[in-house]
Each structure stands twice: as structure tokens, then as C-alpha cells.
Amino acid sequence: MLQADHLNILLDCGSGVLTLLQNYIDLERLDAVVLSHYHWDHIADIGCLQYASRVLMDLGKREKPLVIYGHTEDEHFERLTYLSYSEAHGFDTAGELKLGDLQFTFSRNVHPDPCFSMRIEKNEKALVYIADTEWTDDLVNIAQGADLLLCESSLYDEFIGKIPGHLTAGEAGAIAAAADVKHLVLNHLPHFGNHNMLLAQARKKFNGPVELATTGKFWEL
Numbered sequence: 471m472l473q474a475d476h477l478n479i480l481l482d483c484g485s486g487v488l489t490l491l492q493n494y495i496d497l498e499r500l501d502a503v504v505l506s507h508y509h510w511d512h513i514a515d516i517g518c519l520q521y522a523s524r525v526l527m528d529l530g531k532r533e534k535p536l537v538i539y540g541h542t543e544d545e546h547f548e549r550l551t552y553l554s555y556s557e558a559h560g561f562d563t564a565g566e567l568k569l570g571d572l573q574f575t576f577s578r579n580v581h582p583d584p585c586f587s588m589r590i591e592k593n594e595k596a597l598v599y600i601a602d603t604e605w606t607d608d609l610v611n612i613a614q615g616a617d618l619l620l621c622e623s624s625l626y627d628e629f630i631g632k633i634p635g636h637l638t639a640g641e642a643g644a645i646a647a648a649a650d651v652k653h654l655v656l657n658h659l660p661h662f663g664n665h666n667m668l669l670a671q672a673r674k675k676f677n678g679p680v681e682l683a684t685t686g687k688f689w690e691l
């Protein structure tokens with residue numbers, strides 16, 4: 471969840487998000503969701519969130535439908551609209567999206583289905599979220615000089631090339647180094663193995679601070 475300019479914005483909404491989110495805000499305070507793509511691990515809780523919006527609007531606790539932004543390149547986009555309770559908004563993958571004072575730009579990933587990384591800027595600060603992708607030099611461009619880079623790190627280095635469309639921890643470190651970012655956080659972690667290995671593999675490529683994403687961690691820019 472990104473909090474800025476009095477807005478609460480989710481970047482992707484995988485399984486477990488709806489439950490965890492309620493530890494931090496009441497659901498009626500969620501303003502928008504911005505989705506990188508429509509694989510289940512990024513949208514599994516969207517349907518439940520739409521029902522939550524329905525309940526809150528029917529009870530009068532929420533006035534406006536939940537706005538869900540996504541790309542328009544496959545049919546799943548249409549399902550982001552749910553009656554009058556959530557609204558699908560397509561983002562221009564080559565343009566800008568403004569939410570309050572936040573400016574979003576996007577970069578096309580290399581993934582089995584269309585997927586986009588995003589750069590979010592405000593007052594000369596930049597947060598970059600690299601979602602599912604194989605290596606492409608475009609990642610270095612979108613991450614350039616970021617204050618905080620959240621980068622997918624699905625694979626230990628020894629699995630490079632074994633699962634198409636994903637980065638290793640070493641590649642995440644290499645992107646952070648080439649883009650000269652200030653802080654790297656590895657997310658989209660494998661559900662097996664020793665995550666400390668990911669840290670070690672990223673640190674071989676990047677000298678700056680590296681952390682693993684964990685539930686409840688906060689970063690302030």
C-alpha cells in the first residue's frame with residue numbers, strides 16, 4: 471500500500487491482502503488499486519475487495535466506487551468493473567497516470583502475459599515497483615535513480631532461465647546497481663529455500679542497502 475497526498479493506493483492485490491490491509495486502514499479508506507497485470511498472485515483478492523466495496527457502499531460507509539486501474543490488453547480488464555461498486559480504469563501504458571500529486575509512468579515487462587512495472591513520483595522522490603519480468607534494459611531505465619526500488623525476486627540465482635518471465639535476486643541487484651537506486655527491497659519471494667540467500671545474491675551485485683519485503687514493513691520517502 472502506498473500512502474501519499476491523503477490517498478491510500480494498493481499496488482497489486484494478491485492473496486491475503488484484503489485481510490492484512492485491515493490491520494492498517496479501514497477498507498472504506500482505500501481509494502484506488504493499480505494493477506501490474508492479471509495473474510492470480512497479483513489479483514486474487516480483487517473479487518473480495520469488490521464485495522467489500524459493495525457492502526460498505528450499501529451500508530452508506532463508502533460513497534464512491536473503488537477505482538481499479540489496469541492495462542486494457544486482455545479481457546480481464548472488463549472484470550475490474552463490478553456493478554456500481556468498482557470501476558475499471560485503463561491506464562495509458564506509454565503515458566502518465568495522475569493520482570492526487572502522484573505521477574505514475576509505466577514500462578512494459580517481459581512476461582508470458584502483458585505486465586507493467588511502474589514508477590511513481592512526487593516532489594522529486596521516486597518509488598519504482600518492478601513487477602514480474604525477465605531482464606530487459608527497460609527496467610534499468612524506469613528504475614533510474616529511484617529512492618526506493620521494490621523489485622520482484624522470484625528466483626535464486628541458480629534457477630536463472632528455468633522459469634520464464636521472472637528475475638533472480640542477482641538480476642534484481644544488477645538492476646539496482648545499473649540504475650543507481652538508493653534502496654532495494656526484494657519482493658515476490660520464492661515460497662521455498664532460504665531467503666537470506668536472496669539477500670546475499672543481490673548484495674553481490676549492489677552495494678547499497680538491500681532488504682527483504684515482509685508483512686507490515688514501512689518505508690518513508
Ligand SMILES: [Zn+2]
Pocket residue numbers: 507509581585602
Ligand atoms: Zn505474473
Ligand SMILES: [Zn+2]
Pocket residue numbers: 509511512602658
Ligand atoms: Zn507474480
